[in-house]
Amino acid sequence: MLSEWLYVGVFFLIAMFLPAAAIFIAGILAPKKPNPIKSSTYECGIETVGPAWIQFKAQYYIYTLVFLVFDVEVVLLFPWAVAYHQLPLFAVVEGVIFILILLGGLLYAWRKRALEWL
Amino acid sequence: MTPWYQDPVQFIAEWLRGVLLGWGMPPSGVELVLTVLGAGTIALLAMLWVVFLIWYERKLIGRIQDRFGPNRVGPWGIFQPIADMLKIFTKEYITPEGVDRVPYNLAPILAVASVLLIWAVIPFTMTVMGVNLNVGIVYIIASGGLGVLGIILAGWSSNNKYALLGGFRAVAQLVSYEVPMVVSLLIPVILAGSLGVNDIVMAQRIPYLLSAPVAALIFFITSMAETGRSPFDLTEAESEIVAGFNIEYSGLKFGMFYVAEFLHAFTVSLLFATLFLGGWRGPLAEQVPLLGFVYLVVKTFVVYFVVILFRGSLPRFRIDQMMDLNWKLLTPLALVSLVVSALVAKPLEEMPLAQTLALLVSNGIVLILFIEGTGKKVQRKREIVGKPRPLAVPHPEEQQPAQSTGG
Amino acid sequence: MTGLQIAFLAIAAVTLASAVLVVSSRKIMHAALWLVLALGGIAALFATLEASFFAAVQVMVYIGAIAILIIFSVMLTRRVMEDTGPQNTRYWPAALVVSLGVFGGILFLFLQWPGFSVESRPGLEQGDLLVRFGQALVSPDEFVVPFEVASILLVAAMIGAMIIARDPSRK
Incomplete structure (x- = not known):
């Protein structure tokens, strides 16, 4: 078990190192001629207007929040799913009740038009 | 020792382990080296595989769009992604x-x-x-x-x-x-x-x-x-x-x-x-x-x-x-x-x-x-917010000169 | 010093350092990014304890969802990259003394406990552990009531956040 996680840790380091090495090599091979026009921020070819912030729509936050709720739901369902073969039928029904409550929440959000992109 | 045809990767791993232990490396060090080699092989092969995938996709998209896809650089264009890679390696990083x-x-x-x-x-x-x-x-x-x-x-x-x-x-x-x-x-x-x-x-x-x-x-x-x-x-x-x-x-x-x-x-x-x-x-x-x-x-x-x-x-x-x-x-x-x-x-x-x-x-x-x-x-129904505008029709007097000059 | 101890010390050092940087960063966006590193360190600590499910869930939920939510809520403040100056208060020596005292007190209590220096092993194999966890979650004399209440709590959180974040101009 520990050797498996050691493998994952080593793999993560290698997976971060390989693109970094490639980018570094390309950084050596490529020319470097910065000038102020090239380094200015791109705004469809005209001069930038205003600092780089935008009006943050609350809809982004709602999508991420609903995703968080369903993510936690699925995390709680993973042990139930793994133990499925050893569970009696009423335990399966308990899991189904869990899912149906969350489906109800999703239907509420749908009716209140909170999931539309506007 | 597993025979090589049954599990080639395990065969190589056991052979390497024997070699490294023979050189006097401690067993934990041997495991670490094998882990690094195994992980590095998979990661490197995956990244090199992308070169083939880019060629495959471009040829296939080309065929779907009724054209050949890359076919100049090498037979059937198989060296095209390598040419692309060489190009992108030498582009400047404009930060x-x-x-x-x-x-x-x-x-x-x-x-x-x-x-x-x-x-x-x-x-x-x-x-x-x-x-x-x-x-x-x-x-x-x-x-x-x-x-x-x-x-x-x-x-x-x-x-x-x-x-x-x-x-x-x-x-x-x-x-x-x-x-x-x-x-x-x-x-x-x-x-x-x-x-x-x-x-x-x-x-x-x-x-x-x-x-x-x-x-x-x-x-x-x-x-x-x-x-x-x-x-x-x-x-x-x-x-x-x-x-x-x-x-x-x-x-x-x-x-x-x-x-x-x-x-x-x-x-x-x-x-x-x-x-x-x-x-x-x-x-x-x-x-x-x-x-x-x-x-x-x-x-x-x-x-x-x-x-x-x-x-x-x-x-x-x-x-x-x-x-x-x-x-x-x-x-x-x-x-x-x-x-x-x-x-x-x-x-x-x-x-x-x-x-x-x-x-x-x-x-x-x-x-x-x-x-x-x-x-x-x-499928959402969009409300109509404006009446459809009539198509432009040519003015009756302007039709005469167009007909005389048209051949 | 076994390899596991070295790994634990390294991961703990990274986690603690990034946690300190979370609260002492001058720019709020950098604080959010250091938080991601701290959460990753916790996941690595779970892995050293052989709690594989919790390590993977930590990355999936905390880094994949909560960190993104925190970054989004940081974006809601306008001046995200503004340097807000040094973050410590005037009384930080007193706070340091109190926290060291609390840490010393807890350490003393733990040293009195005979189980502190005994290494604990889980009683089941890894695969059976997850099955046992699943059975415990839905078994009537174990944790089924908190399991169902958790789903109601999640729906309540979703509804509450939607009501708060709703655009008042929208009908």
């Missing part, structure tokens, strides 16, 4: 002023790393894989989350309001489509009784495409949306919001996002083949492991072909259509099919054939009900 250096440089690395990490848990044959992590499915979802973090870092650190906007929209799309994906991944876990990927493959006497067709369909569609492929590529297509979150990236940093997208598409096909088509399973796969690898490659390329076919033939979704599709069709469908599969599979556990048939029929009923029921609701 705009005001960027936050560390997240700006970290973002392409994270994007590639999150895809490479998935390759550690996929079984290539019965015994050849990175690790048989017993929580493989959760690990795969977690590495998808790392990719989302990379995109938001890219969008934010570029100091560009269009990159920020594109980054937000991309993250909203990715995060929304992750919901039906994780719910649909629960169904193979229920049928196999384990979270480990190799355990799911070994449990597939009958491929899960037949036992859980709705889950396979949802996983396929949401994975294509996760990779940002057409028809879901609104947030990073070249003509939309000036190419999205990677505007300010040039040279190989942009190349890394490109590599990440192609590799992700192939990894998704590999995952689909492993989880739903039976992976390395097939006749004689246990006795001859190389045959298992061949089966996996064939299945993956069938799925990858379909992915590219989707890209070449479907028009792009609008963002509100994408979100409606996700929240109003795919998520309820995934949840209901999970409920139905869980309830149908339990009473029939001892009879696998009857269980598969019952699951197939119930999934089919759920799918038909959903497409009839909510599919119509998902």
Whole structure:
């Protein structure tokens, strides 16, 4: 078990190192001629207007929040799913009740038009 | 010593272990060296494989669009991606002023790393894989989350309001489509009784495409949306919001996002083949492991072909259509099919054939009900805000001179 | 010093350093990014304890969802990259003394406990552990009531956040 996680840790380091090495090599091979026009921020070819912030729509936050709720739901369902073969039928029904409550929440959000992109 | 034909990778590992121990290395050091070599081999091969994938996709897209695709550089254009790589290695990194250096440089690395990490848990044959992590499915979802973090870092650190906007929209799309994906991944876990990927493959006497067709369909569609492929590529297509979150990236940093997208598409096909088509399973796969690898490659390329076919033939979704599709069709469908599969599979556990048939029929009923029921609701009716304007008709006096000069 | 101890010390050092940087960063966006590193360190600590499920879930939920939510809520403040100056208050020596005292007190209590120096092993194999966890979650005399209440809590959180974040101009 520990050797498996050691493998994952080593793999993560290698997976971060390989693109970094490639980018570094390309950084050596490529020319470097910065000038102020090239380094200015791109705004469809005209001069930038205003600092780089935008009006943050609350809809982004709602999508991420609903995703968080369903993510936690699925995390709680993973042990139930793994133990499925050893569970009696009423335990399966308990899991189904869990899912149906969350489906109800999703239907509420749908009716209140909170999931539309506007 | 395992004979070399039965497990070539294990054979090489044992031989290396003997050699290193003979040189006097402590056993823990030997294990560490073997781990690094194994991980490095898989990661390096995956990244080099992208070169072939780029060629394959360009040829196939070309054929779908009734043209040849690259065919100048080498026979059938097979050296074209190498030429592309050489070009992109020598492009300048134009770093705009005001960027936050560390997240700006970290973002392409994270994007590639999150895809490479998935390759550690996929079984290539019965015994050849990175690790048989017993929580493989959760690990795969977690590495998808790392990719989302990379995109938001890219969008934010570029100091560009269009990159920020594109980054937000991309993250909203990715995060929304992750919901039906994780719910649909629960169904193979229920049928196999384990979270480990190799355990799911070994449990597939009958491929899960037949036992859980709705889950396979949802996983396929949401994975294509996760990779940002057409028809879901609104947030990073070249003509939309000036190419999205990677505007300010040039040279190989942009190349890394490109590599990440192609590799992700192939990894998704590999995952689909492993989880739903039976992976390395097939006749004689246990006795001859190389045959298992061949089966996996064939299945993956069938799925990858379909992915590219989707890209070449479907028009792009609008963002509100994408979100409606996700929240109003795919998520309820995934949840209901999970409920139905869980309830149908339990009473029939001892009879696998009857269980598969019952699951197939119930999934089919759920799918038909959903497409009839909510599919119509998902298509939104737009109100007409203005009367259609009449077409321009030419003025009667102007027709005379046009006719006299026309030949 | 076994390899596991070295790994634990390294991961703990990274986690603690990034946690300190979270509260002392001058720019709020950098604080959010250091938080991601701290959460990753916690996941690595779970892995050293062989709690594989929790390590993977930590990355999936905390880094994949909560960190993104935190970054989004940081974006809601306008001046994200503004340097807000040094973050410590005037009384930080007193706070340091109190926290060291609390840490010393807890350490003293733990040293009195005989189980502190005994290594604990889980009673089941890894695969069976997850199955046992699943059975415990839905078994009537174990944790089924908190399991169902958790789903109601999640729905309540979703509804509450939607009501708060709703655009008042929208009907």
